Structures are given as structure tokens and as C-alpha cells.
Amino acid sequence: MASNFESSIQRGCDFIHDFVCSPCEEDDLNTEAQYFCNQCTKYYCVNCVLVHNKLFKRHSVLDRTDMTKWAAAPGMVDVLERCERHPGEALKLVCGDHDQLCCPVCVAMDHRHCSSIQHIPDVAKGIRKDPGFRQLPQQVAVLRKQIEDMKNDRKKNSSSLRKTRTAIVDEIKAIRKKINDILDKMEKTTVQELDRLVADQEMSIKKDMESCTQMHDELKNIIDDIQSKDSSGEPPLYIGFKKCEEKIKKGKEILQNMSSVVKYDLTFRKHNGIEDNLSSMKTFGELNESNVFGAQPCTSLFPRDHVFATEGYKEYNVKMSSDRCNCDIEGICGLPGGEVVITDGTNKKVKLLDQEYRVVDHCDVPKYPLDVCHIGGNEVAVCVNNNDDRCELHFINITKGKLVTTRKLSFTHRCYSAAYHGSNLYISSRTALYVYTMTGKLIEKLYEDKSMTRIAISNEGKIIYITNFSNNQLITLDNLGNKLATFTDPDLLKPRGVHVTAAGHVFVCCHNSHTVLQVDKDGKTKLATLAREQDGVYKPRALFFSSRSSSLVVGGMKDTLLVLNVR
Structure with a gap:
């Protein structure tokens, strides 16, 4: 079938229309169609449609707001194969340079200089076997x-x-x-x-x-x-x-x-x-x-420069009857509905907790799970590692109180910590910080260090916090990878978990000093030591701030979560 575009070219007209008025076309005129009649299966311009409507008052005439229903016309391109930019044209090509489906008009107008234009039937071979499909x-x-x-x-x-x-x-x-x-x-x-x-x-x-x-x-x-x-x-x-x-x-x-x-x-x-x-x-x-933000509800009750203090604590047992070992809580993150997801390294489990910190579901992972981060909605990503280079990021959805693994990304380096911001993944391999797309394409290596443990990104994405386990440091970067500050303190011994709230409050937990600290937003000064071993902190590895309950949730080498009430 010769397309409307080709017909317009053959008539030598300077204007290219996706649909040409059928009566005008019969008179050798090139007028853009604005309407389509389902019964006549013909196109009409603003003038011809008036004549049509007088002759056929009961016909169903569709304007351009209903172009998806114009598919009833004989020879019309199937809606799935139709080019959205040029609805009268069929998608026949794909541009490898832009990873974009194209019709001949697209190629002529936008991809003339692209080096990788392929015929769709060639690249579509075996699509049914494609895992993504x-x-x-x-x-x-x-x-x-x-x-x-x-x-x-x-x-x-x-x-x-x-x-x-x-x-x-x-x-x-x-x-x-x-x-x-x-x-x-x-x-x-x-x-x-x-x-x-x-x-x-x-x-x-x-x-x-x-x-x-x-x-x-x-x-x-x-x-x-x-x-x-x-x-x-x-x-x-x-x-x-x-x-x-x-x-x-x-x-x-x-x-x-x-x-x-x-x-x-x-x-x-x-x-x-x-x-x-x-x-x-x-x-x-x-x-x-007050707008409750993602897994971290809005902390507007606490200004950004607020220094917290603790008001007691409670412990919640998260060990399951099927657990063969004592729990080792490596990662904690919250969900929009108030649920909490934790990773239990020694038992190779990802556990879902309700708002009362009761285990309501779990899923097993084949390797040692470490950090977990919130992606969006009810989706989280879990770092899964062996003591070799076979490391993965598992994407898990929470649907009707159940954990469902939807896909995985594999890396050639370790995957110790993950954070998500601006549609990109930030992955710490312990010696470097990488930025990936959500499909696993490497964007850049942002920063290198010999002992990076966990990472956290500010809500606006401008500041990145990194714990350095070996050197007893909290490192602060900008989003270009430039080091802004290096913080040390006697209470900062073997720091592991780091968390930043939506309002910008920064918290760190330290494995060897059994402490939970609050640090200023610039990563330069300790504002408070919020809890020590006498407050129930023991070898903490991860923490999360819950604005719903105004509390810090801390996990480590214990069968219980420690929930510190703060004000």
C-alpha cells in the first residue's frame, strides 16, 4: 500500500500530511484530514465533513482526539504497528543509535545521519524467546x-x-x-x-x-x-x-x-x-x-538543623522458626504503607515486617543478602553476594503482603550497598561507587576508595554519604563524585549503616563502638550520640528513620530489631 506520505510526495506538494481528505484527494487536492467516518471508511477535512454530515446524519464521525479508533479504514496501519508521530505510516525500521522504532518518515526527518538503521523483521527474529518479552x-x-x-x-x-x-x-x-x-x-x-x-x-x-x-x-x-x-x-x-x-x-x-x-x-x-x-x-x-514522602514520611516536624534525643527504646524479635542461624540484619528500608523490609544475611532471607515489626512474609535468596533500598511504590532492591564475584541486585515487589522477586541484575564486581535516585542506581562494590541505569547499563564510576561499606543519598540527590569501615570515617561527596568532607570521631568505630531522611537528617551506626550517631548535613560534625551499648545497641549494621513513629530502627547481629524513640 502506498502511504499517504508517499502520495503527497508524488503529487509534488510541499506539505506532508499523515492523513489526506478522501474527497479532496479524488480532486487531486492535498488537504489534511481532520475527521474519519467509520461507516464510509473515509477521511474528511473541515470543509468536506460538513457536506458528509448533511448527507449521512447517522454516521459515526471521529475527530483527531479519537485517532486510535481510525484503524477501521481499509489499508490503515494496525494500531500496534502504527508510528505515533506519523500515524499514517507503519513502523518498519529500528534505529540502533537511539534504540527507537522508526517509520520511513522518521528516518527521513530525524535519523538520516544515524549509522545503525535495521529492518524490524531482521531484529525481531527470536523475539518470543527473549526473556524480557x-x-x-x-x-x-x-x-x-x-x-x-x-x-x-x-x-x-x-x-x-x-x-x-x-x-x-x-x-x-x-x-x-x-x-x-x-x-x-x-x-x-x-x-x-x-x-x-x-x-x-x-x-x-x-x-x-x-x-x-x-x-x-x-x-x-x-x-x-x-x-x-x-x-x-x-x-x-x-x-x-x-x-x-x-x-x-x-x-x-x-x-x-x-x-x-x-x-x-x-x-x-x-x-x-x-x-x-x-x-x-x-x-x-x-x-x-504535610506530604508523606516514600519510605521516609515527611520529617517537617523536625527542622533540618534539629538535633535529636532518645526517649527510651523497644526490641522486636524478627527470628523465624525456620531460621537455622541467629539473625544478622544487614539492611533495613521502609515502604510507603509503613511496612519494613529487612535482609537477614546468615539465614539468606529477605523479610517483610508489618507496622508492628512482626514478620508477615519472607523470600529466600541463593546468596548472602546485604543492603536493601527502596526503589518506588512497593518495590525494593536487595544486594545479594557470595564470597566471589557472582553478585546480583534482586528487585522485589510487595503485593498483597507477599514478597515477589520480579527480576535480577548481575555485576562483575561486588554489590555491597545500593541507593536509588533520579531513575539511576548507585552501587557500592566496596572499592568503588558506580552509577547504573535501571536496566543495568553502566553510566560511570563515580568514586573510588579502598573500604566503602554503605551509601545514602540526600533527598534532592546533591549529597552522597559513604561509610568507610576500615578507616573509621564518614565520607561526604557531591553528585559529581567530589569529596566534600571526611568525618572521624571516637564514637565512630567501624561505621556500617548510614541513613539520610527526606528532611536531610543524617544518622550513622557503628559496629565496634556499638553506637548510633547523628551527623550534620555537611558530614563534618557530630551532633549527638543517640544510643550506646547500654541502650540496647550491639554491633549495629543497618538503620532506618521512621517518621511515622518518630523512631530509629536499628539492626545488627541480634535476633531483635532495636527501635529507638526520638524527639
């Missing part, structure tokens, strides 16, 4: 489930937000009864401010829900298209595979962006001495928004 339905199903869960969470959040508003208004009314008519203006001002904040947050929730709905449907449509083309040859499957990979990447980016805020909320704190200072005040009190 075979895992596609499962990846899409998991991602759709995460998107649906995110949408449901936002819906519940909207309801709770309205209840919070009602509670705050009730408090405002209670205060109002104690004072005189001068409060009328203050009440109006305060409620208006409250409603504005609620409206802003509800708008954010609405946008999140709409994004979830759109991505959920797009993923369903493309995987349905792929599965329906299973018997139609390899090229369509390859095209579907590449398109689906793009959708998955986009979906994960959307989830990652959304997961940075788990819950929108509002708080209200009344002014003290309202009656005495009424004339000088404009509102009833302070309204503060």
Missing part, C-alpha cells in the same frame, strides 16, 4: 496493580483529607465561642485559607488519580494488543515489545514521582493567648500541609 505480561500486571493501588490510596486519602478539614473546622468553631464578634473576620480568613489548601491538595490527588487511570488503561491496551498478535508474526510482537517497554518505563517514572508523596495531609495548631492578643492576630492558627 516473556516477562512482559508479568511486568505489566505488576505495574498495573501498583498503579491501581496508588489510585485507591489517593481516593482514600481524599476522604480522610475531608474528614481532617471537618475536624479542624470544629476546633475553630469551639475557639470561636470563647471570644467576641471581632473573631468573625478571623474565622472567615482562616477557613478560606484552609479551603484553599484543601483544594490545592485535592487537585494534586485528582491529577494523580487521572494519571493512574490513563497509564493503567494504556498498559492494558498495549498488552492486549501484543497478546492478540501472538500468531501474526514476529515483527508485530517485537514492535509491541519495544512499545510496551517504553510504557513500562513511563509508568515506573510516574509511580516513582507519585511515590515521593504517600499521603497529603493538613494540620492545625491554634495560637496561644488568643483572647489576650486578639487584636494583633489575623487568623485562628497555623495551617500546615
Whole structure:
């Protein structure tokens, strides 16, 4: 079939249209089509469609907002194989330089200078046996489930937000009864401010829900298209595979962006001495928004320069009846819903804990698990090592209270610690810090040191903290790998775990000194020694700050997690 693009070229027209008006084309005119009739299976421009609509009033006419439904036209390119930039053209080529599917128009306009243009039937050979293609339905199903869960969470959040508003208004009314008519203006001002904040947050929730709905449907449509083309040859499957990979990447980016805020909320704190200072005040009190960030809920209650102090502790047993050895907790991270994931090295297990730190599920790993980091949504990545160079990063999803390993990355170097930021993975091999893409492609070696143990990245991604076990140091880098500071202290003996909160508070636990420290954001000064061995700390290896409970969760060579209450 000669494409509309080719027909336009043959007519010598200066304009290239993806769809040409059928009546105009019969008159040897090149007019861009804006409508398509399902019954006539013809295209119409803005003028011709008026004539069509008068003659055929019951026909279904679709405009360009419904271009995906134009596929009913005879000879029309199948929706899966259609170029999204040039809908009248079929995807027939792939550019290796850009890893991008192309139609002939794409190649002519954007890839003329590329050196690796291949025919899709050539590169599509064996696509059914490709591990990535075979895992596609499962990846899409998991991602759709995460998107649906995110949408449901936002819906519940909207309801709770309205209840919070009602509670705050009730408090405002209670205060109002104690004072005189001068409060009328203050009440109006305060409620208006409250409603504005609620409206802003509800708008954010609405946008999140709409994004979830759109991505959920797009993923369903493309995987349905792929599965329906299973018997139609390899090229369509390859095209579907590449398109689906793009959708998955986009979906994960959307989830990652959304997961940075788990819950929108509002708080209200009344002014003290309202009656005495009424004339000088404009509102009833302070309204503060709080957005709970990812695995680390917002620490806005504690300013960035806040120095913490401990208020007691509790211990929670995490040993399972099936554990053959004493626990060795190497990694800890939190999930948006308040659950906690830990790695138990000696028992070769990854364990899921509920909000009460009870083990509710686990999965076995073939090698020794070390660090664990939160990726986004309910996904974590676990460093898995032997005493050789066969080291891996396991990606695990938490679905309905179950740990499910979805994929693995293998490395030629050790994998002691991992952190995630800006769609990239930061991996410590103990002698170097590497940056990888989520598909395992090496971006750069960022930093080298002889004894790197664990890493943590600030919420904005500008500062990287590294514990140096052998030299008793905390090293601070910028995101280009430049060393900013080297911190030492008598309480910093064999530091292992390091954690930075969303608000920028930095915590370190030290194996040999049995201590938990708070360090300033610049990594230069000790702000506090929060706990020692007499407080229950014993050979700590990992720690995590939970803003939900305002506590530090510490793990090490014990069967129990130590939870330090802080203020």
C-alpha cells in the first residue's frame, strides 16, 4: 500500500500530511484530514465533513482526539504497528543509535545521519524467546496493580483529607465561642485559607488519580494488543515489545514521582493567648500541609538543623522458626504503607515486617543478602553476594503482603550497598561507587576508595554519604563524585549503616563502638550520640528513620530489631 506520505510526495506538494481528505484527494487536492467516518471508511477535512454530515446524519464521525479508533479504514496501519508521530505510516525500521522504532518518515526527518538503521523483521527474529518479552505480561500486571493501588490510596486519602478539614473546622468553631464578634473576620480568613489548601491538595490527588487511570488503561491496551498478535508474526510482537517497554518505563517514572508523596495531609495548631492578643492576630492558627514522602514520611516536624534525643527504646524479635542461624540484619528500608523490609544475611532471607515489626512474609535468596533500598511504590532492591564475584541486585515487589522477586541484575564486581535516585542506581562494590541505569547499563564510576561499606543519598540527590569501615570515617561527596568532607570521631568505630531522611537528617551506626550517631548535613560534625551499648545497641549494621513513629530502627547481629524513640 502506498502511504499517504508517499502520495503527497508524488503529487509534488510541499506539505506532508499523515492523513489526506478522501474527497479532496479524488480532486487531486492535498488537504489534511481532520475527521474519519467509520461507516464510509473515509477521511474528511473541515470543509468536506460538513457536506458528509448533511448527507449521512447517522454516521459515526471521529475527530483527531479519537485517532486510535481510525484503524477501521481499509489499508490503515494496525494500531500496534502504527508510528505515533506519523500515524499514517507503519513502523518498519529500528534505529540502533537511539534504540527507537522508526517509520520511513522518521528516518527521513530525524535519523538520516544515524549509522545503525535495521529492518524490524531482521531484529525481531527470536523475539518470543527473549526473556524480557516473556516477562512482559508479568511486568505489566505488576505495574498495573501498583498503579491501581496508588489510585485507591489517593481516593482514600481524599476522604480522610475531608474528614481532617471537618475536624479542624470544629476546633475553630469551639475557639470561636470563647471570644467576641471581632473573631468573625478571623474565622472567615482562616477557613478560606484552609479551603484553599484543601483544594490545592485535592487537585494534586485528582491529577494523580487521572494519571493512574490513563497509564493503567494504556498498559492494558498495549498488552492486549501484543497478546492478540501472538500468531501474526514476529515483527508485530517485537514492535509491541519495544512499545510496551517504553510504557513500562513511563509508568515506573510516574509511580516513582507519585511515590515521593504517600499521603497529603493538613494540620492545625491554634495560637496561644488568643483572647489576650486578639487584636494583633489575623487568623485562628497555623495551617500546615504535610506530604508523606516514600519510605521516609515527611520529617517537617523536625527542622533540618534539629538535633535529636532518645526517649527510651523497644526490641522486636524478627527470628523465624525456620531460621537455622541467629539473625544478622544487614539492611533495613521502609515502604510507603509503613511496612519494613529487612535482609537477614546468615539465614539468606529477605523479610517483610508489618507496622508492628512482626514478620508477615519472607523470600529466600541463593546468596548472602546485604543492603536493601527502596526503589518506588512497593518495590525494593536487595544486594545479594557470595564470597566471589557472582553478585546480583534482586528487585522485589510487595503485593498483597507477599514478597515477589520480579527480576535480577548481575555485576562483575561486588554489590555491597545500593541507593536509588533520579531513575539511576548507585552501587557500592566496596572499592568503588558506580552509577547504573535501571536496566543495568553502566553510566560511570563515580568514586573510588579502598573500604566503602554503605551509601545514602540526600533527598534532592546533591549529597552522597559513604561509610568507610576500615578507616573509621564518614565520607561526604557531591553528585559529581567530589569529596566534600571526611568525618572521624571516637564514637565512630567501624561505621556500617548510614541513613539520610527526606528532611536531610543524617544518622550513622557503628559496629565496634556499638553506637548510633547523628551527623550534620555537611558530614563534618557530630551532633549527638543517640544510643550506646547500654541502650540496647550491639554491633549495629543497618538503620532506618521512621517518621511515622518518630523512631530509629536499628539492626545488627541480634535476633531483635532495636527501635529507638526520638524527639
